Amino acid sequence: MSKEVPTNTTTAWAASYEEEPSQASVPPQANGVTALKPLGWAPVNWAKANLFNTPLNTALTVLCLAILWFTVPPMVNWLLLNAVWSGSSEACREAAGACWSIIAVKHRLIFFGTYPYEEQWRPFLACGLFVAMLGISGVRAFWRPALSVAWALVLIAMGVLMWGGILGLTYVANDRWGGLPITLMLSVFAIALAFPLSILLALGRQSSLPAIRTFCIGFIELMRGVPLVSVLFMASVMFPLFLPEGVTVDKLLRALAGLTLFTAAYLAEAVRGGLQAIPKGQYEAADALGLSYWQKTRLIVLPQALRIVIPPIVNQFISCFKDTSLVTIVGLYDLLTAATVATTDPEWRPYFAEVYVFAGMIFWLFCFSMSRYSQWLERLANRYTRR
Amino acid sequence: MTENAIIELRKVGKWYNSYHALRDVSLSIGKGEKVVVCGPSGSGKSTMIRCINRLEAHQTGHIVVDGIELTDDVKAVEKIRRKVGMVFQNFNLFPHLTVLQNLTLAPIWVRGMAKSEIEEIAMMYLKRVRIPDQAHKFPGQLSGGQQQRVAIARALCMRPEIMLFDEPTSALDPEMVKEVLDVMTELAGEGMTMVCVTHEMGFARQVADSIVFMAEGSIIESGSPAEFFENPKSERTRQFLGQILEH
Numbered sequence: 001m002s003k004e005v006p007t008n009t010t011t012a013w014a015a016s017y018e019e020e021p022s023q024a025s026v027p028p029q030a031n032g033v034t035a036l037k038p039l040g041w042a043p044v045n046w047a048k049a050n051l052f053n054t055p056l057n058t059a060l061t062v063l064c065l066a067i068l069w070f071t072v073p074p075m076v077n078w079l080l081l082n083a084v085w086s087g088s089s090e091a092c093r094e095a096a097g098a099c100w101s102i103i104a105v106k107h108r109l110i111f112f113g114t115y116p117y118e119e120q121w122r123p124f125l126a127c128g129l130f131v132a133m134l135g136i137s138g139v140r141a142f143w144r145p146a147l148s149v150a151w152a153l154v155l156i157a158m159g160v161l162m163w164g165g166i167l168g169l170t171y172v173a174n175d176r177w178g179g180l181p182i183t184l185m186l187s188v189f190a191i192a193l194a195f196p197l198s199i200l201l202a203l204g205r206q207s208s209l210p211a212i213r214t215f216c217i218g219f220i221e222l223m224r225g226v227p228l229v230s231v232l233f234m235a236s237v238m239f240p241l242f243l244p245e246g247v248t249v250d251k252l253l254r255a256l257a258g259l260t261l262f263t264a265a266y267l268a269e270a271v272r273g274g275l276q277a278i279p280k281g282q283y284e285a286a287d288a289l290g291l292s293y294w295q296k297t298r299l300i301v302l303p304q305a306l307r308i309v310i311p312p313i314v315n316q317f318i319s320c321f322k323d324t325s326l327v328t329i330v331g332l333y334d335l336l337t338a339a340t341v342a343t344t345d346p347e348w349r350p351y352f353a354e355v356y357v358f359a360g361m362i363f364w365l366f367c368f369s370m371s372r373y374s375q376w377l378e379r380l381a382n383r384y385t386r387r
Numbered sequence: 388m389t390e391n392a393i394i395e396l397r398k399v400g401k402w403y404n405s406y407h408a409l410r411d412v413s414l415s416i417g418k419g420e421k422v423v424v425c426g427p428s429g430s431g432k433s434t435m436i437r438c439i440n441r442l443e444a445h446q447t448g449h450i451v452v453d454g455i456e457l458t459d460d461v462k463a464v465e466k467i468r469r470k471v472g473m474v475f476q477n478f479n480l481f482p483h484l485t486v487l488q489n490l491t492l493a494p495i496w497v498r499g500m501a502k503s504e505i506e507e508i509a510m511m512y513l514k515r516v517r518i519p520d521q522a523h524k525f526p527g528q529l530s531g532g533q534q535q536r537v538a539i540a541r542a543l544c545m546r547p548e549i550m551l552f553d554e555p556t557s558a559l560d561p562e563m564v565k566e567v568l569d570v571m572t573e574l575a576g577e578g579m580t581m582v583c584v585t586h587e588m589g590f591a592r593q594v595a596d597s598i599v600f601m602a603e604g605s606i607i608e609s610g611s612p613a614e615f616f617e618n619p620k621s622e623r624t625r626q627f628l629g630q631i632l633e634h
Contacts, residue, residue, distance in 0.1 A: 284442050285479035289493035289545060290468035299492060303483050 079357075089347045099351040103358050106342040110359065113178015113333040113341070119170065123181045126161040129154050130184055138373055140380070158185075174252050178333030180362070186252075186334065187321040190259040194320070195313075197260065198267030202275055203297060205268065216268075223265030228326055232258045236330035255327045263320045270312035274305030307381035314374035318367045325363075335359060393418045393453050393549060393580055394439060400447035401434060401604075408434045409445065410604040418548075421581045423591040423612075426601035427627060432584045435601070436551045439582065440471045453548060469497060472542030476554040478534040480526035486513070486537050487522040490544045498545065505544065512540040516570050532563030536570055543574075550574065552583040588631060592616060600624050 051061040082097025085104075092099035103110070111127075112120045133154045136142050162181065165171035204216035223231065235258030236251065243249065278301055286296040306313070328337040339359040343352035394416040401409040409431050416422050424432045437443040438450060441457050441464045450457045452467045481489050490509035494500045513519040516536035518529075526534055535555055542550060552571065556564045568590050575581055575594045585591065591598055592612045599609040600623075608620050619625050 279479075281475060281477050281479035282481065285473075285475065285481070287442060288440055288468060288471075288473035288475075289541070290465055290497045291493060292465065295496050299496065300481055304481075307483070 089351075092351060098354050098357075099348075100354060102342070102348045102351040102354050106345070106348065106355070109179075109342045110335070110339045110355065111179045112181070113338040114176050115178060115181075116170070116172060116176065119164075119172060122161045122164065122169065122172075123177070123179070126158040127181055127184060129158060129161075130181075130188070134188065174250065177252070179338040180335050182252075182327070182332060183321075183324050183335040186256055186259060186324045186327060186332075189256055190263055190324070191317050191320055193256075193260045194263035194267055197264040198271050199302065201264060201268035202271035205272055206275060219261075220265045220268050223262055224269070228259075228262050228323055229329055231262045232326060232330050234258070235261075251330065252332065255330055255332055259320065259324065259327070263316065263323075266319070267313060267316050270309050270316055271305065273312065274307075274309035275301065277308050278304050307378075310374055310378045310381060314370055314377075318370050321366060321370070322363060335362060391417055392451075393420075394582070395451045396435070396438075396448065397450075398448035399435070399438060399445045399450060401431075401438065401443065401445045408604050409438070411448070412601075412604070412606055413448075414599065414606060414609070416580065416582060419578045419580055420596045421575050421579075421594050422583070422597050422599060423595040424582065424584045424599045424601060425586060425588075425591065425627075425631075426607075429603075430601040431604040432599075432601045433553050434604075436553055436582050436584055439549075439551060440468050440473055442473075469545060470547055471549045471551060472545055472547035473551045474535070474538050474542055474553065474555045476557050478526070478531070478538045478558075480534055480538055480541070482526050485523050485525055486518075486529070489526065489537060490541050493541075494544050509540070509544050512543050513537075515543075515573070516540045517566075530563060531559045532566045535559060535563075535567045539567070539570055539574070547579075549580045549582070552581065552585065554584050554586075556585065556587055586631060588616075600627065602627070 050057075052058045078097050080097075082095055083100050084092050084095045084097065085100050087101050089099070089101070092101060108117065108120055112123045115123050133151060137147060137151070160166060160169070162177060163172060163174070201216050201220055204212045205220065207213045207216070232255060235254045239254055239257075240248065282300055282304065283296065286300045291299065324334050325336040327334050328340075333341070336359055339355045340352075343349060343355050392415040394414070396412055396414045399409055399412045400407075412431070412435055414422075414435075424436065426432050434443055438445045438457075439452060444459075445457075453470055455463050455467055457464065457467060480486075481492070484492065487506065487509055490512065491502065491505045494505040494508070495502060498505075510519055510522065513522055516539055518533050518536055521529055521533060521537070526537065529537065539550075539555075555571070556567050559567060564587070568587060571581075571583070572590070572594055581594075583590075583595075595612050597609055598612055598615040600607045600615070600619075600621075602623050607623050608615070610620075615624070616628065619628060
C-alpha cells in the first residue's frame, strides 16, 4: 500500500512525526525524505484500501465482523475459557463450557477400543512405530532399499505387538482390536494396496485387449456406482457365502479388501487423468527407441503421469482415511466407533460433543499432514521439470 | 529393386478409416543411402517413414527392413526398432529425465548396457552434437535447436543402422535450423543410412542421394537431386517446386 501514498506529504508526515516522537526511533529511514512512511498506521491504511473501499465492501465487512462477534467469543468460551479440564462429571455439570475431563477419563477407550486395558501399551507402541515409519518413509533421504527391509521388520513387530501369543505376550484376537490402530492400519494398508491396483486398472482401461479393457471398465464403474457402505456389507456378509465350507476369511481382512477395491476404483480414474495428459509423442519416442510396453509404462509414462495427478491422488488418500470410519457398519471398532462407545457411559453421556470434537481433531491432524505432504511432494516433483 | 536394399517397401497401402493415406508405395533404399522425402502436407510422407519402424501399421503390401519383414509380430518390430533411430518434429524428449538420462535410458534397458559404459558413449555423442555442457540439464531448459540435437544424439546412442527424420526442423525457429542441419549433414558424411522428410531443399540438394516426391499418398517421382531440381518429370513436381523454391 505504501507505494500508492503520494510522496508530497512531507510536511504532513513531519507534523505527525512531531506528534508521535515515540515512533520516530522505530523506522530509522523515516528521517530521510526518500523513504517516506505512509500517514497513519499501516493496518488501518490496508483496511481502508481493502475492507472499506466501496459501500458494498463496507457493508460486507461490518456483516462479517458481526458474525465473528456473535460466534467466536461463545466458541472460545466453550472450548477454552469455561471448559473443565479435569475432574469428575459433577464438575462438568456445573460448568458452562466443554467437559474435556471426558477425554481424560475415556481416552484409552477412544484410542484403543476394547483392547485389554492392561495390555494397551502394545497397540500404543504399535501405532507409534507405524506413525514413525510413515514419517520416515516420507523423507527423501530415506528412499533407499533398506526402507523396505525396515518396513518388513516394523510390520512383523506390529503383528507381534497386536496379536501377541509369543514372547510372553498374551494372545489378543483381532476382533478385540479397536480405535486408532484399526483406523490407521485399515487406511494405510488400503491405500498401499489400492494404489498399485489402481495403476493396473487405469492401464487396463486403456489396453488394446478388449477382454482386459472391458473387465477394468466394468470393475471401475461397478465400484464407483455403489456406496462404500454396500461394498463393505458385500465384502463382510456376502463374500463368505461364496467360500467353501470351513474356509473363513478374517472380518478385518474382508473390510480391508472392500475398502481397497473401492478406493482403487476411484484412484484408477485419477491415474487415468494423468495417463491421458501424456502427449502421444512420448509414447512414440519410447516405441521408436525399442522400449517394451512395461518399460515404456514404468520409465516414461507413469513417472510423468503420476506427478501430474498428485493432488487428486492425495485427495483420494484423505478420503479413504476418513472412509475407514464406515467400517463400523460391519462391526469393526475404528477410532470414531470407539469414540461413540465412549459416549454411551451414562455418567458422561451429555458430553458426546467433546468426544466428537476430539476425534475430529485427530482425523484432521492426519488429513492435514497428508495435505501438507502432498504439497511438498508436488514441489519436489516439479522442481526440475519445466515443460 | 536393388539386391542389397536395407529398406524395401513393396506396394504398401494404408487407410485411416476411409482415408487412403498410402497408395501402393514402393521404394527401395540401399545401405548408406540418403533419401529425402518431400511433398505437400497430407501427401503421406510422414506416414510412410512412420511405417518403416511401425509407429504406424501398414495394411497391404510388404515392408522389409534389414531382412526382417514388419508384421504384427512384436518381436520382429522390437528387433527393427533397435536398428532404426527416429527423430521427430517435436523432439519428444522425456521431460522428466536429464539430457544424459534421455540418452542412456534405452541403451541401458533395451540393449542391457552398463551405465558407466553408455554414459561415456552418450557424452561422446553430446560432444558431436556440440552440447556436452548441457548433459545434466532438463530438456525444458534447452532451446528448440538444442533439444533436437539431443534427440538426434539419443537416437544415435542406440547405434542404429538407419536414421529416420520426420520433419526435424519444422518446429524450430529459423535461426536454429542450421545447427540441426549441420549435425545431420555431418552424420550423412559418416555413411549412415538416412530417410529424411523435410522441406529444406538446400539440405536435400547438398546431402541426398535421391529425392522422393510424394503427393496424395503416392510416390510421384524419385531421382537424384540434379534430375529432380533441374529436370522434374511430372507437372505435379514442377508445381510443388515452383511453390517451395519461390521464397
